Amino acid sequence: MEKWVLAIDVGGTFTKVGLVNEEGQIIGEKVYDTGAKQPFDDFLSKLKDVIAELLRTHGKGIDVAAVGVGAPNSNMHTGEMEDPPNFNWGSRVPLAKSIEVICNLPTVIANDANAAAIGEMTYGLARGMKNFVVLTLGTGLGSGIVINGKLLTGENGMAGELGHVNVDPYGRKCNCGLTGCLENYASVTGLKRTVFELISEMREESSLKNISFNDLTGVMIAEAAHSGDPIALKAFELTGKVLGTKMADTAAHLDPEAFILAGGLGKAGDLLLNPTIASMEKNLFIAYKGKIQVKISTAPSAHAILGPAALAFHYLLDHS
Amino acid sequence: MEKWVLAIDVGGTFTKVGLVNEEGQIIGEKVYDTGAKQPFDDFLSKLKDVIAELLRTHGKGIDVAAVGVGAPNSNMHTGEMEDPPNFNWGSRVPLAKSIEVICNLPTVIANDANAAAIGEMTYGLARGMKNFVVLTLGTGLGSGIVINGKLLTGENGMAGELGHVNVDPYGRKCNCGLTGCLENYASVTGLKRTVFELISEMREESSLKNISFNDLTGVMIAEAAHSGDPIALKAFELTGKVLGTKMADTAAHLDPEAFILAGGLGKAGDLLLNPTIASMEKNLFIAYKGKIQVKISTAPSAHAILGPAALAFHYLLDHS
Numbered sequence: 001m002e003k004w005v006l007a008i009d010v011g012g013t014f015t016k017v018g019l020v021n022e023e024g025q026i027i028g029e030k031v032y033d034t035g036a037k038q039p040f041d042d043f044l045s046k047l048k049d050v051i052a053e054l055l056r057t058h059g060k061g062i063d064v065a066a067v068g069v070g071a072p073n074s075n076m077h078t079g080e081m082e083d084p085p086n087f088n089w090g091s092r093v094p095l096a097k098s099i100e101v102i103c104n105l106p107t108v109i110a111n112d113a114n115a116a117a118i119g120e121m122t123y124g125l126a127r128g129m130k131n132f133v134v135l136t137l138g139t140g141l142g143s144g145i146v147i148n149g150k151l152l153t154g155e156n157g158m159a160g161e162l163g164h165v166n167v168d169p170y171g172r173k174c175n176c177g178l179t180g181c182l183e184n185y186a187s188v189t190g191l192k193r194t195v196f197e198l199i200s201e202m203r204e205e206s207s208l209k210n211i212s213f214n215d216l217t218g219v220m221i222a223e224a225a226h227s228g229d230p231i232a233l234k235a236f237e238l239t240g241k242v243l244g245t246k247m248a249d250t251a252a253h254l255d256p257e258a259f260i261l262a263g264g265l266g267k268a269g270d271l272l273l274n275p276t277i278a279s280m281e282k283n284l285f286i287a288y289k290g291k292i293q294v295k296i297s298t299a300p301s302a303h304a305i306l307g308p309a310a311l312a313f314h315y316l317l318d319h320s
Numbered sequence: 321m322e323k324w325v326l327a328i329d330v331g332g333t334f335t336k337v338g339l340v341n342e343e344g345q346i347i348g349e350k351v352y353d354t355g356a357k358q359p360f361d362d363f364l365s366k367l368k369d370v371i372a373e374l375l376r377t378h379g380k381g382i383d384v385a386a387v388g389v390g391a392p393n394s395n396m397h398t399g400e401m402e403d404p405p406n407f408n409w410g411s412r413v414p415l416a417k418s419i420e421v422i423c424n425l426p427t428v429i430a431n432d433a434n435a436a437a438i439g440e441m442t443y444g445l446a447r448g449m450k451n452f453v454v455l456t457l458g459t460g461l462g463s464g465i466v467i468n469g470k471l472l473t474g475e476n477g478m479a480g481e482l483g484h485v486n487v488d489p490y491g492r493k494c495n496c497g498l499t500g501c502l503e504n505y506a507s508v509t510g511l512k513r514t515v516f517e518l519i520s521e522m523r524e525e526s527s528l529k530n531i532s533f534n535d536l537t538g539v540m541i542a543e544a545a546h547s548g549d550p551i552a553l554k555a556f557e558l559t560g561k562v563l564g565t566k567m568a569d570t571a572a573h574l575d576p577e578a579f580i581l582a583g584g585l586g587k588a589g590d591l592l593l594n595p596t597i598a599s600m601e602k603n604l605f606i607a608y609k610g611k612i613q614v615k616i617s618t619a620p621s622a623h624a625i626l627g628p629a630a631l632a633f634h635y636l637l638d639h640s
Contacts, residue, residue, distance in 0.1 A: 253570065255477070
């Protein structure tokens with residue numbers, strides 16, 4: 001019988017739940033408020049109701065074999081969310097174990113970027129690849145590293161925090177407490193910070209000078225760049241330059257086949273891709289030059305549950 | 321019957337060959353000139369003679385099961401040395417295949433640092449570890465990365481070139497053609513370059529001002545530091561600072577259990593270790609702080625063939 005999995009994407013604002021099969025077909029997707037500021041138990045009872053309804057409506061006659069969960073700051077080894085920022089659920093949130101109890105199904109959990117990496121390998125641009133890195137460039141920068149077809153988890157389940165490699169020891173302050181972390185440069189927020197740095201430095205006119213930091217979005221910067229705005233263009237150029245340099249360092253660690261850029265910043269397309277590839281190639285050690293693909297993910301963000309779904313299928317494969 | 325392997329360490333100057341058992345016992349070690357500037361066939365015929373003599377003298381009644389080889393710029397996937405600097409053996413040297421023909425035994429090859437990593441896991445400080453990084457700090461900086469108990473080889477067999485992550489895009493020129501690569505800072509050569517930079521900058525008296533760059537050795541700098549020389553002390557401090565920063569970046573990729581520092585620079589002990597650990601901890605992302613061991617390898621360089629030996633046993637284990 002065809003296997004299905006429950007896929008859950010826990011975001012700071014919305015949680016998405018759906019049933020997914022191995023081909024990536026989604027039935028009965030539900031989206032609801034996570035309630036990250038409310039107690040964890042409230043989240044669980046709502047989740048329990050949503051899953052029960054989902055299975056009542058769509059679960060008849062299908063074999064649901066496992067649950068895959070993507071959630072911020074998740075430790076694959078312990079199944080816990082560790083100090084998730086913007087959540088009032090405590091310092092160690094036993095997410096996998098709690099969902100296992102609700103569903104009575106094996107439950108596997110990973111942070112969003114790790115789930116996205118498995119999603120790309122199963123349903124996306126990384127099909128057939130065994131060694132690649134997914135960078136999710138959104139509010140911050142997340143990463144998922146795949147080696148020999150397996151997610152790299154590391155000694156403590158926390159591998160792949162490329163948002164926190166160092167760009168400049170005297171650079172931008174990071175929410176994590178360090179200075180100069182990559183996610184303050186290569187993310188939607190990083191791009192905004194770069195625009196504001198350039199406004200402080202450059203003399204050119206720019207429509208972006210009419211917009212406050214809090215009102216500014218990545219889409220606005222991309223639109224300004226497309227209409228030739230010099231500050232917006234320069235901001236993408238600098239963002240790609242920094243990102244490419246650090247991707248070259250990552251290549252010196254991993255010798256990957258490809259980088260896949262996902263998340264909101266990826267929507268900028270060639271504006272981001274061209275300077276990123278140029279900078280990466282310039283900085284690559286000779287053994288890797290010309291060998292690494294850089295692609296922008298084609299997965300629509302509406303399909304956020306495909307990552308967790310792939311994670312669950314991956315787990316089933318490993319334990320069959 | 322107890323298994324033995326032939327272990328070969330091919331260096332730019334000397335080649336070492338010996339028979340080693342699983343406990344790391346070495347019998348019949350031979351050392352001879354590599355002849356890196358002579359044709360590759362000369363090297364092979366000499367190697368053939370040495371191995372024949374070794375087996376004649378020590379091979380009676382023992383089961384030799386495989387050959388492990390450590391050699392510069394070796395690709396584990398192809399078994400070739402790729403553009404090895406200082407060797408006149410061509411651009412692609414079929415080292416594994418050639419030795420396989422000589423010995424009629426399965427032959428596995430890796431670069432020196434990768435072999436050292438497997439050696440540390442089998443006979444050294446990494447016994448029992450599954451996720452760690454060995455940095456060989458000698459003339460250059462080599463690295464071997466172990467993940468889940470396996471050597472990381474990457475998509476093209478060239479993973480783990482941490483000598484070429486970037487420290488400073490406007491920094492020191494590297495032999496590889498890039499600018500600011502780590503091995504120009506954290507290696508014996510890097511330490512010497514730092515001493516010369518400090519001589520140009522500092523006013524303090526220093527015995528090192530009497531020594532030319534070509535005459536200066538890592539041991540001299542360590543001795544000067546031990547006797548309180550301000551430039552030597554500062555040079556170790558800066559070397560550790562740079563190395564620790566980059567180790568923090570490596571941790572953000574791999575979430576390792578430990579770093580093991582090997583090679584000539586490691587002999588400096590606490591002079592190197594203290595500033596390195598301080599800098600790494602300062603720059604570590606919160607998820608890793610206080611969790612990563614940093615140790616100096618206790619393997620004497622005289623036992624360079626233990627790495628290749630461990631590589632061969634590792635191969636046998638994978639193929640049994």
